Amino acid sequence: MTDNDTILSLRGIAKTFGEKVALKRVDLDVRRGEVHVICGENGAGKSTLMNILAGIHQPSAGEIVLNGEPVRIPDPIAASAHGIGMVHQHFTLVPSMTVAENLFLGRQPRRLGLFSDRAAMVDRARELSLRYNFGLDPNAPVGQLSVGQRQRVEILKALAFDAKLLILDEPTAVLTPPEVDELLQVIDGLRARGRTILFITHKLREVKSVSDRVTVIRHGESISTHRTADVSEADIARDMVGRDVFLVGRKGDGAARSFGAPVLKLDRVSMTNSHGRLLLDAISFDVRAGEVMGIAGVDGNGQTELSEAIAGLMAIQGGAIELCGRDVTRASVAERQEAGLGFIPEDRLDRGLGVTMSVAENVAATNYSRAGILRHGFVDRGRLDAFAASKIKEFDVRGAQASTPVGWLSGGNMQKVVIARELERDPALLVVCQPTRGLDIGASEFVHERILAAADRGHAVLLISSELSEIFALSDRIGVMYSGRLMRVLDRAVADEATVGTLMNGGEAVAA
Ligand SMILES: Nc1ncnc2c1ncn2[C@@H]1O[C@H](COP(=O)(O)OP(=O)(O)O)[C@@H](O)[C@H]1O
Ligand SMILES: [Mg+2]
Numbered sequence: 001m002t003d004n005d006t007i008l009s010l011r012g013i014a015k016t017f018g019e020k021v022a023l024k025r026v027d028l029d030v031r032r033g034e035v036h037v038i039c040g041e042n043g044a045g046k047s048t049l050m051n052i053l054a055g056i057h058q059p060s061a062g063e064i065v066l067n068g069e070p071v072r073i074p075d076p077i078a079a080s081a082h083g084i085g086m087v088h089q090h091f092t093l094v095p096s097m098t099v100a101e102n103l104f105l106g107r108q109p110r111r112l113g114l115f116s117d118r119a120a121m122v123d124r125a126r127e128l129s130l131r132y133n134f135g136l137d138p139n140a141p142v143g144q145l146s147v148g149q150r151q152r153v154e155i156l157k158a159l160a161f162d163a164k165l166l167i168l169d170e171p172t173a174v175l176t177p178p179e180v181d182e183l184l185q186v187i188d189g190l191r192a193r194g195r196t197i198l199f200i201t202h203k204l205r206e207v208k209s210v211s212d213r214v215t216v217i218r219h220g221e222s223i224s225t226h227r228t229a230d231v232s233e234a235d236i237a238r239d240m241v242g243r244d245v246f247l248v249g250r251k252g253d254g255a256a257r258s259f260g261a262p263v264l265k266l267d268r269v270s271m272t273n274s275h276g277r278l279l280l281d282a283i284s285f286d287v288r289a290g291e292v293m294g295i296a297g298v299d300g301n302g303q304t305e306l307s308e309a310i311a312g313l314m315a316i317q318g319g320a321i322e323l324c325g326r327d328v329t330r331a332s333v334a335e336r337q338e339a340g341l342g343f344i345p346e347d348r349l350d351r352g353l354g355v356t357m358s359v360a361e362n363v364a365a366t367n368y369s370r371a372g373i374l375r376h377g378f379v380d381r382g383r384l385d386a387f388a389a390s391k392i393k394e395f396d397v398r399g400a401q402a403s404t405p406v407g408w409l410s411g412g413n414m415q416k417v418v419i420a421r422e423l424e425r426d427p428a429l430l431v432v433c434q435p436t437r438g439l440d441i442g443a444s445e446f447v448h449e450r451i452l453a454a455a456d457r458g459h460a461v462l463l464i465s466s467e468l469s470e471i472f473a474l475s476d477r478i479g480v481m482y483s484g485r486l487m488r489v490l491d492r493a494v495a496d497e498a499t500v501g502t503l504m505n506g507g508e509a510v511a512a
Helices: 046-053 076-081 099-104 118-131 147-160 177-192 204-210 233-241 303-311 333-339 348-352 359-364 381-394 411-424 441-456 468-474 497-504
Strands: 006-017 020-031 035-039 061-066 069-071 084-087 165-169 196-200 213-218 221-227 262-272 278-288 292-296 318-323 341-344 429-433 460-464 477-482 485-491
Touching (some): 006 046, 020 035, 020 046, 035 204, 046 084, 046 165, 046 196, 076 084, 084 147, 099 147, 118 147, 147 165, 147 177, 177 196, 177 204, 177 497, 204 233, 221 233, 233 441, 262 303, 262 460, 278 303, 278 318, 278 460, 278 485, 292 441, 292 468, 292 497, 303 341, 303 460, 333 341, 341 411, 359 411, 411 441, 429 441, 441 468, 460 468, 477 497
Parallel strands (some): 020 221, 035 213, 084 165, 165 196, 341 429
Antiparallel strands (some): 006 061, 213 221, 262 278, 262 318
């Protein structure tokens, strides 16, 4: 089977942790010089498989063939000796140390002799950064770098030890869209220099844009390997989930959509922080009944402040907010909820859920009177549990019973609990922030369907997301925020990703 073009072959790799079967059987061939994406839902076994290659775990069964030879990889040092480098999902850098120090930390290149030769170390770091066009300052403390720059340090660290096979475990999960694009270019450049790359992701757009081939892993088994050019996103999604997936999108669905009256109106809303810095700069727009208004932007450009100003969690210093015809500029959170606000915040653990409370208590919070749970002013336990059970079923909250503490659920299932609760209140306006961040495809699909269904039932939806694909898939109009300003609002029908991307970076769009 193995020939010169194959750098790595895995045959029947299995891994159990005690009772838990993480990998049942994985077969995989990786060709020299290709970008090979491994995709699969959360928990499919991707990281376990990569950790086996990186010498962190030992397989329970199966064979690893590297450059035609069966090998054992007992520890990470053996992995680097075999030319395998891994960039983990969670960074391993020391923030107080410089880029150069981190690159050679604990593994001084023999050629340099001891670490005492600092200048040589810095030179080597500079040379590496230049060679791969990473633009890193070797003397910069890592703690001062952006997430994207830190990731490049991690990649360079693997390359510094001459990794021929580079493993990137969900590298884009922590990146903003422009950083993702930069990373994809970095990967292109590495391929051009003959490196082989195993790239883990569950984002279909990334699969399509960067890989030569793609292998899907589901429940610990390799399901399929395709040439990326030969396979559609829907095919990959089906292999990942194990059934047909409806990739939600309004794009090109042709239906003429009509909207009702404005439900939310912002008029020159401004917010400053305690140092007088402008966080929101005279923002005006409205959202109509039945409409999804998407707000795109790189994280940290005022979107969070905007959502909290609308929800009443942060005060504004100028302008006015109107909800269902009522001036709520100075209204409390509870008053806004009464006026028709549903709010799904970004930090669901801090603001969205009581993690120590049960699923039932969380789903029912703010819904007691509506759901008929109160009797003579007291909570009727039986009704509460029945209500929760119906929501658990409807929203497919996996592994939950009414009494399960919400903190025990996975991120995707917690998200479903928040959405179930907010939709149950039947809000005229639903403000949704980063709704699928950290979710896998199955759960994202569900969340997207619910958002669109809410709009179709006549709710106004304000969708705040830094995932451009999500904004484009769901929105009727798209507003772009940059540096506290609403740069422009575009109709979905005429908006394209290039224009929105330019606006997200503060640039003026050419097209109107
Ligand atoms: N050290 C471990 N001990 C027990 N179970 C583990 C361990 N590492 C991973 N698992 C389990 O193995 C399965 C696969 O996990 P993982 O490889 O992290 O998936 P992925 O990276 O595809 O999300 C999960 O069910 C996970 O809980
Ligand atoms: Mg993983």
